[in-house]
Amino acid sequence: MKKILLLTDFSDASRHALQFARSLFGDTVADFHLMCVYPVETDAFYSRKYVTQAAHTAFADQLHEVVAQLRHEAPTDWHTFRSSAYPGTLLEVATQAVGVETYDWVVIGAKKDGTNALFGNSATALIRQLTANVLVVPVDAPIRPVWQVVLAADFASLKNCRLLEPLKELVALKGANLTLLTVKTPGKKIVYADQEARIRQFLAPIEPSVTLAQAPDARQGIDTYLNGHPVDLLVTIPKHKSWSDVLANNSVTRSLAYTPPVPLMVLYDDGHSDEPRLIDDLSNLDFAL
Structure with missing residues (x-):
């Protein structure tokens, strides 16, 4: 079973990324974990704890509705769906998530915008920091067989x-x-x-x-x-x-x-090598044999 972490902010880009991933892994047993990361802002009239709880409830409810619809639409039981909502920044929460659970792919939709080319966007930050394979789906990518x-x-x-x-x-x-x-x-x-x-x-x-x-x-x-x-x-x-x-x-x-x-699929390189090693020091020959 493939485990896929899909990062969503309920935008057109993230919804399209979900549909693309469902199609791409349509012939694969897969567990989709929809994760929403939301910022928590202070409020002059309400405590931070109250604002955090209210935000969590609002985003969690939206996710539950999306997952319920996905389960209803699923033509087979090959795909399962679950959801989580967390406060914080996308990079921090995603890093914690892949540290706790092993995912085959982390999927994010690309809105074709960002702060600027130097500072990048969410996709560039994830690729630079995550120890995981990342799939970046443009919002206008056609959903079709991959040949x-x-x-x-x-x-x-x-x-x-x-x-x-x-x-x-x-x-x-x-x-x-x-x-x-x-x-x-x-x-x-x-x-x-x-x-x-x-x-x-x-x-x-x-x-x-x-x-x-x-x-x-x-x-x-x-x-x-x-x-x-x-x-x-x-x-x-x-x-x-x-x-x-x-x-x-x-x-x-x-x-x-x-x-x-x-x-765009980005493969994570952990720096390991599987190249054959040469024996440079003849004094180690007996040990190597």
């Missing part, structure tokens, strides 16, 4: 093929076509044959096509590909998460999540 999936990544830097497992599972389940897109930019490392072979071996029996694009930077290369090819789902693996990277505009995933051109 064309593109993994855009720096494959020369991919140290752990196991983080591709959710992508492999999804592509196999959908019978979709998978394209490995790498953008060659000035100074970019070359993907050697053994690295590509290791990726292909992990993805087997899926046989992805490989596309090499050239562009001044990775974002331009991805945009050019998207403009020339039908893509139902774009998948990335973020590398640059520090504030220095943000200020230098190094994070391609961040820019994509801020204004996602298509539904």
